[in-house]
Amino acid sequence: MKTELMSANYAAARAVVSARVEVVAAYPITPATTVPEQIALLSEKGIYKGEFIRVESEHSAMFACIGASSTGARAFTATSSNGLLLMDEALHWASAARLPIVLANINRSVSPSWNIHVSHDDSMSKRDTGWIQFYVSSVDEFYHTIIQAFKLAEDERVLMPTMVNADGFVLSHTVSRYDYLEPEEVDKFLQPYSPPHWVMDPENPVAHGNIVFPEHYQEFRYSMHEGTKNALDVYLEIEAEYKKLFGKYFGGPIECYKCDDADYIMTSQGTIGAEARDAIDQLRKDGYKVGSARIRMYRPFPIDHIRDLAKGKKAIASFDRSVSYGFGGPVANDIRASLYATDIRPLIKSYIGGLGGRDITVPDIKEILLDLIKHEESGEAGPEETWHDLR
């Protein structure tokens, strides 16, 4: 393991080398551009040894990955925002074909209005495409989660494509310390991909994408749902193995910071979860029993982890950097739904903000937590949904 200063995008390119990816097909879009750009550079230098396919759109990029993965190649792409949206049809295809492609999505606000900064509404709108989703909070976590994502996606119990999300610019273009592994080291963890279910092989031809009649379509969908749900436990195994081999661990499906004895929790995705630690420390100094839960795995949704987290808490502030129009914060809604079948009933307040790259810093997080505490203590729940810093 070596240490470098690197942006998240360049670290993702390094992860592609470390994981011995065989095919990369990508189309540039800010802020993801420097991922394929760096892979192309590493390819020219002979460091990345796989194929690099230049395509004319993100739709083609994902379908090129689908073709590659169908032949049993390890395939990767990176994109952002409207690029991810253009892939939509292919995202559904990849998951229903059970192809373990890994996609690095550099979260960017969706246009219009034109904005290249972070929101999570690009990937959140892909929630139901059948892709496993991670959200990371550091360059180091991005690099290692991409490597783990291949192992998870390729596991026979899972076989679902996996998206690793990193906040645009906050991570993609900001340099920080990370530890990387040589491919020979990763070999101990990640074996070559060998499709256990189906493969495009000229010696043994098959056609994929056939008509499936009502007698069987639903069962294929159920199988995708099962594979995705399996990903939760398989990921716990993978993380344990990774920690043992390389000493790296990022907190499971939900990374908790001072949650155990906390009365009040703020949940969030991405870099806000890292920022929240400072806010928690400051509020703790002022005597507030607060904690931060950073949701790393969004699909499958870690329902049991949410229940454990919420047990005994007075109130939860769920922060969403995206919105489901007409129904509020997507993660807030999932948290509420996860608890409905139980008797765990903390006050849950949904906060939406940070859209279009608007900064969410320590004072913002403190303000949200204090708002939560105020409502819980007063017994007045207040609005179910609050747009933070709405001007």
Added chain:
Amino acid sequence: MSLRVRSCRAHSGCVLVVNEVNTEPEGRANMPKTSYSKPSVGATGKTGSWRTFDPVINYKECSKCRTCWLYCPEAVITLEDDGTPHIDYDYCKGCGICAQVCPRKCIDMVRKGTRDEEDEE
């Protein structure tokens, strides 16, 4: 029920056909993870049964020009090395295109059931 996933010869191999073989309990356990088909013969049955008229080649007149082979939309005409055409009646739809295009007009369309099957070869 076990599933045998096969392609249909009748429609460009695009249809997934799931044949039921009643040897195992019914259920999704025997299904593949995704739908794919393998080339095979007659998975949806012998579609030549849909035919009303049979094309019959008069080999005495046939010049082995291969025009029928070229035009048959079902690709059910095969050629011997010397170019002699043969129609696969298991899958011929009876569209009559071969009879239309034959420059020697040596393919007759005869009502199904009236063809002398011994003449075929």
